[in-house]
Structures are given as structure tokens and as C-alpha cells.
Amino acid sequence: MIKVGIIGATGYTGAELVRLLSRHTGAAIVALTSRSYPGEPFWRVYPHLKEHVDLACEDLDLPALVNRCDVVFTALPHGHAMEVAREVVRQGKRLIDLGADFRLQDPAVYERWYGVTHTAADLLPGAVYGLSELYRDRIREARIVANPGCYPTATLLALAPLLRRGLVDPAGIIVDAKSGVSGAGRKLDLRAHFSEVNENVRAYAVASHRHTPEIEQALSALAQVPVTISFTPHLIPMTRGILVTIYAPLRQEMTTGGLLEVYTAFYAGEPFVRILPEGILPQTKAVFGSNYCDIGVVADTRTGRVVVLAAVDNLVKGASGQAVQNMNIMFGVDETAGLSGPGIYP
Ligand SMILES: NC(=O)c1ccc[n+]([C@@H]2O[C@H](COP(=O)([O-])OP(=O)(O)OC[C@H]3O[C@@H](n4cnc5c(N)ncnc54)[C@H](OP(=O)(O)O)[C@@H]3O)[C@@H](O)[C@H]2O)c1
Structure with a gap:
């Protein structure tokens, strides 16, 4: 024991x-x-x-x-x-x-x-x-x-296959994230009061959130070059959950199917990473209370970018x-x- x-x-x-x-x-x-x-x-x-x-x-x-x-x-x-x-x-x-x-x-x-x-x-x-x-x-x-950290967990699991395989330009990564209020802990904080959060969505710590250097440190190790990101977190009216939406420029043309093959192989055998099939996207409710990280990938062939989404329960x-x-x-x-x-x- x-x-x-x-x-x-x-x-x-x-x-x-x-x-x-x-x-x-x-x-x-x-x-x-x-x-x-x-x-x-x-x-x-x-x-x-x-x-x-x-x-x-x-x-x-x-x-x-x-x-x-x-x-x-x-x-x-x-x-x-x-x-x-x-x-x-x-x-x-x-x-x-x-x-x-x-x-x-x-x-x-x-x-x-x-x-x-x-x-x-x-x-x-x-x-x-x-x-x-x-x-x-x-x-x-x-x-x-x-x-x-909670944002880094979702962001890094979402980006690791792309950076390890050299599929995106690490200079152009944008991370847009949404979090429930429990991410700020139980301590009293005016910004977390029901009447401040309910029916409201707002960004905070734009270009200055403390998770930025943590994400960049891990991405740099994965890419083997120094990586900086644009990271914008948002507070939304729910208790638990994080959804990150990430945009990155692809180095070569790829289909959604091809990208999903990369992700499926990268996380093969992982008990807590679920790669969702084409057409199904991660949502916080599907991981609420569980240790899963759900990941979805879409190739935006029109812009040459990949859009990766990941959902976790911030407390799990x-x-x-x-x-x-x-x-x-x-x-x-x-x-x-x-x-x-x-x-x-x-
Ligand atoms: N919330 C999340 O989603 C999340 C996710 C990932 C990581 N984290 C990290 O995990 C840690 C805890 O987060 P949390 O959300 O659980 O925070 P929390 O709800 O605010 O709880 C922290 C607890 O630590 C104790 N504490 C507070 N100030 C202290 C001090 N000065 N010295 C000793 N004890 C003190 C308090 O308990 P007592 O007053 O009873 O001692 C408090 O309940 C933080 O570093 C946070 O960044 C949080």
C-alpha cells in the first residue's frame, strides 16, 4: 500500500x-x-x-x-x-x-x-x-x-505529435483556451463570483499568462528549437473543464485523415488520450470528471493551417x-x- x-x-x-x-x-x-x-x-x-x-x-x-x-x-x-x-x-x-x-x-x-x-x-x-x-x-x-498546469496539459498533448514529427512551423502557433471557474481554485476572488461569471465570457492575462513559459519550455524541447506562442485564456461560465483551440501553419499539405493517422499512432496504447475520428470534435462535457484528454484535428487546406482541439477536466x-x-x-x-x-x- x-x-x-x-x-x-x-x-x-x-x-x-x-x-x-x-x-x-x-x-x-x-x-x-x-x-x-x-x-x-x-x-x-x-x-x-x-x-x-x-x-x-x-x-x-x-x-x-x-x-x-x-x-x-x-x-x-x-x-x-x-x-x-x-x-x-x-x-x-x-x-x-x-x-x-x-x-x-x-x-x-x-x-x-x-x-x-x-x-x-x-x-x-x-x-x-x-x-x-x-x-x-x-x-x-x-x-x-x-x-x-491545466492549460499546458491540454495544449502540449494537442501539439506534441505535430512538433515531434516536424509537421508545423513552430513560429506560428496560436493557442486560444477556455476554462471553467474552478481553475482559479477555491479561494475567494471577486472575478469568480457567480454574478461576474454567469452569462459572461472574457479573456484574461492576454500575452502574459504564467502558463506561457511552461508551454514554451516543453514545446521547445519537442521541436528542438526555441518556440514562442500566442496564448489567450478565457474564463467561461462553467465549473470544470478546459477546451483549447490551436492554430498552426502546416509545413506541407496534409489531409485531416493523414493528420489523424499521425495522432493515432503517436498515442497508441495511451489509456487516457482519446483521438476522435473525423467529424467529431472534443467537448468539455465528454471529459467532465474523467482523466481523459480528448483530441480532435482538422486540416484547413484553404489556409494551410491545422486546427487542433483538446478538452480536459482541469481538476482531473x-x-x-x-x-x-x-x-x-x-x-x-x-x-x-x-x-x-x-x-x-x-
Ligand atoms: N484549480 C485547478 O484547476 C488547478 C489545475 C492545475 C494546477 N493547479 C495548481 O494546484 C495548486 C492548488 O490549486 P487549487 O486550485 O487547489 O487552489 P485552492 O483551491 O485555492 O487551494 C489551495 C489550498 O492551499 C491552502 N493554502 C492557501 N494558501 C496557503 C499558504 N499561504 N500556505 C499554505 N497553505 C495555503 C489552502 O488550504 P487551507 O487554508 O485549508 O490550508 C487552500 O485551500 C495551485 O498551485 C494551482 O496553480 C490548479
Whole structure:
């Protein structure tokens, strides 16, 4: 049994980790920490988990918590996983960070985009970017896994086959993304109030979203040349889900069928990437509550561009589901444990 601790368990990604791990037959949660609800039974914070989780929230005693666990998940705002990582490494345990602290290999880039000093830069070379489908072999051995952001997960899975096969000009990529409100976490924020979000669609962080350098770092590694993208996220009135629509210039004329063959071969055998047949496009509702990333591809022969669409549930494949998938890889158990099955529809 893998012994798991979750630091920051009462946020949305923390609660989703608890939900997924509560039905994982090879893992047991031994500690859930919270600053706001110490001593409170977890189900009282999240009533949907009554009868499924009998632990209470506890204050964080970092050395003692790490000592009780095989793996620690940090589901905290950025800037708080570095101290945890140091203790995890000191005790020879393993960390999966759902935040951004170990995603960017260059600490100067992290500090520029996140505005905080990186206090564990010496641990960055040993951290592995946890996009399960692309870096499985390195994740298996990793002591620190940097779980990808939600937008990067959808964007990178959508673009990886094109860049690996050199089918698009990496200089002309445009990513247009839409997210549900849970992407911003549970903390109070005026912009997430019902009356602000309902019946509204708006762009935010245009040309400045923090996921941009993370996406560019991974795309550059795939393309083997420095890649920059135009990335515009939008907030839309729904709870969960991300849909990315990506435009890229094709280097040679291709049909939709030809592109789909590339994608199908690239993701052959992947349990959580579904390549949709011609004429069917991804939608957030089809992945709601599941660990799937659905991908659709269309060749726009008139403009010479390919349009790729991908949908994920931001809290599952975009965060906690992929984190559990990474845990499964790290501990050599069935990669789909705790994650299989469809989502909820409608
Ligand atoms: N939401 C998503 O879709 C998503 C997707 C991918 C990645 N992520 C990343 O995952 C991490 C967690 O996101 P989330 O959406 O779960 O956030 P959240 O709902 O705001 O939860 C974060 C939790 O961390 C604790 N916390 C807050 N400030 C803290 C501090 N200064 N020190 C220690 N603990 C603190 C809080 O719990 P207590 O007050 O009870 O301690 C809070 O509930 C973030 O880094 C986020 O960027 C989120």
C-alpha cells in the first residue's frame, strides 16, 4: 500500500486528490493538512466524501508528515512547495507538486513570471515535468515530479505529435483556451463570483499568462528549437473543464485523415488520450470528471493551417488525475488505478 500525504488538502485540487485516492486500491491516505480546518473531519469540509474518507484535517508538522508517507502531494499556491521538497528529498521520499515551483527549469524564468524567489534551485535539475504520456520513463525514477498546469496539459498533448514529427512551423502557433471557474481554485476572488461569471465570457492575462513559459519550455524541447506562442485564456461560465483551440501553419499539405493517422499512432496504447475520428470534435462535457484528454484535428487546406482541439477536466487530467497517474508510474502500479472509467454526462 502506498502511503500518501496531501498538503493543502482543502483546496479544489486537494479535494479531487482525496476523491480519486479514496477509490484507489493500492494507495492509502495517511495525512491531510489544512491551515483553515485543523481537527475538522474532511467530509465536513467536502460533504460529498462522507463515508469515503474518515480522516480529519491536521496542522502541518513537515518532518513528521514526510516520515509517515511514501509520497507527498503538495496542492498549494506556488511558492510553498520548495520547503516541502527539501524535506522530502532529505528523508528520501517522493514529492508530486501540483503547483508551479518545479515546472520551469530556469529559476530566473520562474522568478520573472511568478514574482517570488526560488529557494530550492539546486533541486530543479532533479525535478521531472510530469506530463505522463511524454515523460513516463523519467517520471518512474523521479524524486520530485512537477505536475503540469491545466492549460499546458491540454495544449502540449494537442501539439506534441505535430512538433515531434516536424509537421508545423513552430513560429506560428496560436493557442486560444477556455476554462471553467474552478481553475482559479477555491479561494475567494471577486472575478469568480457567480454574478461576474454567469452569462459572461472574457479573456484574461492576454500575452502574459504564467502558463506561457511552461508551454514554451516543453514545446521547445519537442521541436528542438526555441518556440514562442500566442496564448489567450478565457474564463467561461462553467465549473470544470478546459477546451483549447490551436492554430498552426502546416509545413506541407496534409489531409485531416493523414493528420489523424499521425495522432493515432503517436498515442497508441495511451489509456487516457482519446483521438476522435473525423467529424467529431472534443467537448468539455465528454471529459467532465474523467482523466481523459480528448483530441480532435482538422486540416484547413484553404489556409494551410491545422486546427487542433483538446478538452480536459482541469481538476482531473489537468491536475489531480494526472498527479495520481504519475504516482502510479512512480510506484510501478497499474497506471490507470483509481482513474479508469468515463466521466459524468450530461
Ligand atoms: N484549480 C485547478 O484547476 C488547478 C489545475 C492545475 C494546477 N493547479 C495548481 O494546484 C495548486 C492548488 O490549486 P487549487 O486550485 O487547489 O487552489 P485552492 O483551491 O485555492 O487551494 C489551495 C489550498 O492551499 C491552502 N493554502 C492557501 N494558501 C496557503 C499558504 N499561504 N500556505 C499554505 N497553505 C495555503 C489552502 O488550504 P487551507 O487554508 O485549508 O490550508 C487552500 O485551500 C495551485 O498551485 C494551482 O496553480 C490548479
